[in-house]
Amino acid sequence: MRRSLPVLIAIVVGIGMVFDLFLKLPLLNNPMAEVRNWMPIMTSFAVIVGCVGLLNVHYKNIQRKRPGWYNSVILWAVMLSVIALGCTKGTRDATYSFIFNNVLVASSTTLSAVGALFLASSGFRAFRATNTNATILLISGALVMLAQVPIGEAIYGQIPNIGNWIMNVPNNAGQRGIMIASGVGFITVCLRIMLGYTRSYLGGGE
Amino acid sequence: MNFWEKMEKVDVRIIFVVVIIAIAIPLVKPLGLPMKVMPMSQQVYDYIEKMPNGSKVFLSFDYGTGSIPELEPAAKAFLTHFFRKGFKVYTMASTADGGMVSQMCMAGFEKLGKVYDKDFITLGYFAGGEAGIAAWSADAKKVFQRDARGTPIDQLAMMKDIKTVKDFTLGVTVNSGPGGYGTVEAWVRQVPIVYKTPFIVAPGGAMVANTIPYIQAGQIQGMIGGLRPSAEYELLLKEPGLGVAAMDAQSAAHSIMIAFILLGNAAYFALRKRPGARQ
Numbered sequence: 001m002r003r004s005l006p007v008l009i010a011i012v013v014g015i016g017m018v019f020d021l022f023l024k025l026p027l028l029n030n031p032m033a034e035v036r037n038w039m040p041i042m043t044s045f046a047v048i049v050g051c052v053g054l055l056n057v058h059y060k061n062i063q064r065k066r067p068g069w070y071n072s073v074i075l076w077a078v079m080l081s082v083i084a085l086g087c088t089k090g091t092r093d094a095t096y097s098f099i100f101n102n103v104l105v106a107s108s109t110t111l112s113a114v115g116a117l118f119l120a121s122s123g124f125r126a127f128r129a130t131n132t133n134a135t136i137l138l139i140s141g142a143l144v145m146l147a148q149v150p151i152g153e154a155i156y157g158q159i160p161n162i163g164n165w166i167m168n169v170p171n172n173a174g175q176r177g178i179m180i181a182s183g184v185g186f187i188t189v190c191l192r193i194m195l196g197y198t199r200s201y202l203g204g205g206e
Numbered sequence: 207m208n209f210w211e212k213m214e215k216v217d218v219r220i221i222f223v224v225v226i227i228a229i230a231i232p233l234v235k236p237l238g239l240p241m242k243v244m245p246m247s248q249q250v251y252d253y254i255e256k257m258p259n260g261s262k263v264f265l266s267f268d269y270g271t272g273s274i275p276e277l278e279p280a281a282k283a284f285l286t287h288f289f290r291k292g293f294k295v296y297t298m299a300s301t302a303d304g305g306m307v308s309q310m311c312m313a314g315f316e317k318l319g320k321v322y323d324k325d326f327i328t329l330g331y332f333a334g335g336e337a338g339i340a341a342w343s344a345d346a347k348k349v350f351q352r353d354a355r356g357t358p359i360d361q362l363a364m365m366k367d368i369k370t371v372k373d374f375t376l377g378v379t380v381n382s383g384p385g386g387y388g389t390v391e392a393w394v395r396q397v398p399i400v401y402k403t404p405f406i407v408a409p410g411g412a413m414v415a416n417t418i419p420y421i422q423a424g425q426i427q428g429m430i431g432g433l434r435p436s437a438e439y440e441l442l443l444k445e446p447g448l449g450v451a452a453m454d455a456q457s458a459a460h461s462i463m464i465a466f467i468l469l470g471n472a473a474y475f476a477l478r479k480r481p482g483a484r485q
Contacts (some may be wrong), residue, residue, distance in 0.1 A: 033348075036340050036341040039333075039341060040332055040334035040337070040338040040341060040349055042334070043335070090356070092355065100306050104303065105274060109272060109275055111272060112272040117225050117226070119464050120221055120222075120225045121222070121461060121466075123470070124467065125465050125470060127283045127387075128465045128474045144464065145460045148434045148459060148460065149453065149456050149457040150239035150453055150454070151457035152457075153237055158241065160244060167219070167414065171418065172418045176417060176419045179416075204300060
């Protein structure tokens with residue numbers, strides 16, 4: 001019963017969702033619309049579970065004085081104070097906006113920008129023309145990179161057109177193949193779940 | 207140790223410093239390189255330009271704070287065009303911090319005189335990724351029962367005639383890519399394919415390659431992918447902004463990366479024949 005009931009629910013909801021797209025039957029459409037509305041609610045609860053889990057992990061770090069435990073204290077203090085501020089004063093509050101703009105936005109954009117440094121370093125060390133395929137990849141990559149910036153046009157006026165051709169013809173052909181193949185694979189996985197052959201989502205093996 | 211051996215063993219910190227200097231110089235002293243508008247940006251601009259004044263459009267801020275430098279120019283360029291055309295703009299976000307990003311962005315337009323619930327509304331964050339998009343598309347008022355300012359959705363004048371996503375003339379996602387939320391693929395699967403609502407996407411540069419097939423298949427109306435098309439869009443609007451300003455720095459960054467790749471390969475070929483070299 002512990003396994004067969006969830007499988008039965010998955011089969012009924014899965015098949016119902018598929019037919020909901022093709023059939024205009026209020027008897028089917030209305031309950032399926034309701035089930036769709038549950039998803040944002042369930043995901044919202046998952047955010048709460050995630051927050052509690054994160055606080056719990058860091059509480060243990062503090063309790064056992066693990067290396068870097070003081071970082072966990074900062075996390076606790078910042079997380080709880082921002083949550084409290086957001087819940088009591090709302091996200092349009094000046095202090096909340098100040099923290100968002102000057103801590104979260106500043107730190108996350110900095111972290112994203114640091115990626116450029118590692119890209120340059122890894123490109124220098126690893127992007128080598130060791131064989132024909134790697135050489136084609138290197139040349140096409142360099143052309144697409146130059147096509148994305150005005151300096152490409154300044155070097156040679158046709159570079160943006162060449163970059164566009166690489167993206168629209170060979171890239172598109174490859175992407176379509178990958179998308180169609182993964183789409184067929186996705187349908188297969190969905191069918192296996194809906195027919196009850198794949199049960200790994202319940203935990204454990206098949 | 208000869209020059210190429212030194213090059214191959216160069217300290218990573220030297221590379222970092224060279225990249226930082228190369229990017230910083232054009233930010234301090236812009237090069238002002240000319241840039242032509244590519245057909246895709248023109249296609250998107252023309253499509254929006256031909257839409258009737260007063261159309262209802264929604265724009266989803268599907269990116270987090272880390273993607274603001276790359277994607278905010280696109281979001282702002284779209285919004286500038288929408289408001290210039292007198293469109294009614296509905297914003298939302300499928301990422302948790304996207305809700306705040308949308309509010310920050312719209313606050314700028316509010317300062318320029320755009321009126322809440324007359325010109326635009328911010329619906330805020332919706333959870334659930336693709337399932338959330340499907341639920342919102344089918345019943346817009348069920349997913350957002352209040353807007354981001356806490357007003358009940360039925361009290362908003364702009365939401366009166368909105369039932370499903372079919373009530374919009376155009377949808378736009380400004381999207382940073384995969385991450386379990388409303389990705390480009392999720393929007394395409396749930397909105398233009400199911401409801402035939404015209405759709406335009408503005409993905410980050412890394413997502414452009416995956417998105418092109420949707421345009422050529424006619425499933426979406428166009429794409430402003432990455433920083434350069436955003437800059438082109440600003441030029442079409444005759445309102446250069448963040449995108450155009452960042453182009454010189456990006457030119458420097460791409461050039462220096464290509465220079466490092468060429469240098470790395472030169473060192474590789476120069477040292478290839480030495481005993482024990484990596485082939």
